[in-house]
Amino acid sequence: MPGTSLDSLLSRFHPDTGAIDGAPTVTRRLSDLGGCFADPSAWTAVLSKGDPIVYTVTAMEPAGDEGDLHYGLGRIMPGCVGAEYFMTKGHFHAWRPAGEFYFGLEGEGLMLLEDGATGESRIVPLRPHHAVYVPGNTAHRTINTGSVPLAYLGVYPARAGHDYAAIATRNFRCVVIEQNGAPTMVQRKDLP
Ligand code: F6R
Ligand code: MN
Numbered sequence: 272m273p274g275t276s277l278d279s280l281l282s283r284f285h286p287d288t289g290a291i292d293g294a295p296t297v298t299r300r301l302s303d304l305g306g307c308f309a310d311p312s313a314w315t316a317v318l319s320k321g322d323p324i325v326y327t328v329t330a331m332e333p334a335g336d337e338g339d340l341h342y343g344l345g346r347i348m349p350g351c352v353g354a355e356y357f358m359t360k361g362h363f364h365a366w367r368p369a370g371e372f373y374f375g376l377e378g379e380g381l382m383l384l385e386d387g388a389t390g391e392s393r394i395v396p397l398r399p400h401h402a403v404y405v406p407g408n409t410a411h412r413t414i415n416t417g418s419v420p421l422a423y424l425g426v427y428p429a430r431a432g433h434d435y436a437a438i439a440t441r442n443f444r445c446v447v448i449e450q451n452g453a454p455t456m457v458q459r460k461d462l463p
Contacts, residue, residue, distance in 0.1 A: 365432030
């Protein structure tokens with residue numbers, strides 16, 4: 272740390288815009304999320320009216336050593352594709368042992384967690400003043416179940432990386448849909 276500049280120790284994030292000063296933002300539109308939603312015809316129907324932003328993620332990833340940490344600011348818009356809420360692609364960490372902490376900042380949502388060894392699925396609420404722990408070897412997807420943007424921070428080991436392919440090829444075993452006005456987790460294989 273001797274000689275380290277304040278800039279590399281302090282960063283400013285903005286939950287209301289999804290920005291982190293000095294860090295790049297990735298924007299995911301609905302067209303980028305082909306194959307994520309359970310109902311392809313609902314996905315096509317929403318797309319035929321436009322290509323909304325589903326979420327942005329801004330990552331503060333200073334070059335670092337193995338023991339370093341990175342963080343990301345995610346912001347998911349409210350919305351649905353059929354009965355399924357707007358959500359992230361979801362991923363395993365490329366370095367499977369890497370865990371992650373998510374901190375809710377604004378809005379109301381869920382994390383869908385799927386154990387890479389057993390396939391067990393859990394939903395955990397993500398909301399302000401709550402922290403969700405994502406253990407290693409766990410696929411994780413973030414879901415906005417509310418009517419305003421869901422903003423959150425994720426803090427993860429610098430060497431975690433992303434493995435999207437492992438989950439994209441078969442998708443999560445469970446789907447979170449609105450049923451009787453409430454978010455409900457159902458097995459994908461049980462969907463009509
Ligand atoms: C990093 C992490 C988050 C996500 C963000 C977007 O390990 O979990 O910063 O990257 O929530 O989700 P994905 O990456 O699945 O598009
Ligand atoms: Mn992650």
